[in-house]
Amino acid sequence: MDPHLLRTYVTVARLASFSEAARALGYTQSAVSQHIAALEADLALPLLTRRPVAPTPAGERLLEHAGALLLRLDAARADLDRFAAAPRTTLSVAASPLALHPRTLAALPATGVTLCALPRERVPEAVATGDADAGLVDGIAAPSDPLRLPDVAPLTATPVAEEPLAVLLPAGHPLAGRPGLRLADLVDARWLDAPAAGVPLDELRSVHGGPAGRGFRTALRYEGTDTRALTALAAAGHGLALLPLPLAAGVPGAVGVPLVAPRLVHRTELLRPAGRVPAPTGPVARFTGRLGA
The missing domain is CATH 3.40.190.10 (Periplasmic binding protein-like II)
Known part of the structure; x- marks a missing residue:
C-alpha cells in the first residue's frame, strides 16, 4: 500500500472533497482522482462514494488504520533524520497545559525556546514525528505508576513530578x-x-x-x-x-x-525519542538534564 496514496485518501475523506484535498496537498484535482483510483485498484475495493464524497464501509475501516500507519511512517522518518541533524541551538517543547508547572518552567533555557501547548494525546505525536525536541505530558495515576500513553512510536518517558x-x-x-x-x-x-x-x-x-x-x-x-x-x-x-x-x-x-x-496523583512525565538515537546536545540536553536531576 503506497503511503502517498493513503495520505491522499485520508485528506479527501477528511475534507469530503476532491478539489479541497487537491488544494490542501498542492496537487491537481486530476492527480488526486488518480491517487484514489490507484488505491482502490490496489485494494480491489471501493473506498469513496463520489456524490457526495464520503467513505464506504471499507473506506471507514481503512481510516481506522490509516492514522496510526501514517503516524508511524512520519515517526520513522523523524527518527532517521536525527542521525543527520546538525547540533541543535534551539529547543522546541510540546506540553499539555497542566504539565506546565513551576518545576518544568524553571528548567526551560532563558532564550531560544519554542513552547507549544497541545492536547495531551498530541504531545507524544509531536515528539515522535520530530515536531518537538521533547514533550511534557500529564495525567492522573496511582502513586509511582507511569502514565498510560498512546503507542505512537518508541518514546522514553521520565517521571518529573x-x-x-x-x-x-x-x-x-x-x-x-x-x-x-x-x-x-x-x-x-x-x-x-x-x-x-x-x-x-x-x-x-x-x-x-x-x-x-x-x-x-x-x-x-x-x-x-x-x-x-x-x-x-x-x-x-x-x-x-x-x-x-x-x-x-x-x-x-x-x-x-x-x-x-x-x-491518585497528578503525574508529569518528560517524553523523548527512545532507542539508539543520537544523545541530545545543547539546549535539549540542558533542559532534559535539569528535569532529570
Whole structure:
C-alpha cells in the first residue's frame, strides 16, 4: 500500500472533497482522482462514494488504520533524520497545559525556546514525528505508576513530578468545608468537562470503574487550554473540576478540597525519542538534564 496514496485518501475523506484535498496537498484535482483510483485498484475495493464524497464501509475501516500507519511512517522518518541533524541551538517543547508547572518552567533555557501547548494525546505525536525536541505530558495515576500513553512510536518517558489532586468547588458549595472528598461521592455532581485544561471526565469515569457512560455529568464543556479560565468557571459555580492541589489552592471565590479516595496523583512525565538515537546536545540536553536531576 503506497503511503502517498493513503495520505491522499485520508485528506479527501477528511475534507469530503476532491478539489479541497487537491488544494490542501498542492496537487491537481486530476492527480488526486488518480491517487484514489490507484488505491482502490490496489485494494480491489471501493473506498469513496463520489456524490457526495464520503467513505464506504471499507473506506471507514481503512481510516481506522490509516492514522496510526501514517503516524508511524512520519515517526520513522523523524527518527532517521536525527542521525543527520546538525547540533541543535534551539529547543522546541510540546506540553499539555497542566504539565506546565513551576518545576518544568524553571528548567526551560532563558532564550531560544519554542513552547507549544497541545492536547495531551498530541504531545507524544509531536515528539515522535520530530515536531518537538521533547514533550511534557500529564495525567492522573496511582502513586509511582507511569502514565498510560498512546503507542505512537518508541518514546522514553521520565517521571518529573507527582502532586496531590483536589476537587475545585465554589466557596459556598455544601462540600467546601470538608477535609477531603471521595470520587465515589461526586459521581452525580455537575462537572466542567475541560479535556485540555483540566483532568478529562473520561479519566474520572475510567478510574471510578462504574458502568460505561454513567456519572460525572457535564454541566459545561470548555474547549480552551487556559487553566485560569477553568478555575474561574468553577469558582462561578458552573461545575466542579479536578486539578493538581497547588493549582486549586488560592483560587479567588473557590476552595480546593483534597481528593482522598481513590489514591491518585497528578503525574508529569518528560517524553523523548527512545532507542539508539543520537544523545541530545545543547539546549535539549540542558533542559532534559535539569528535569532529570
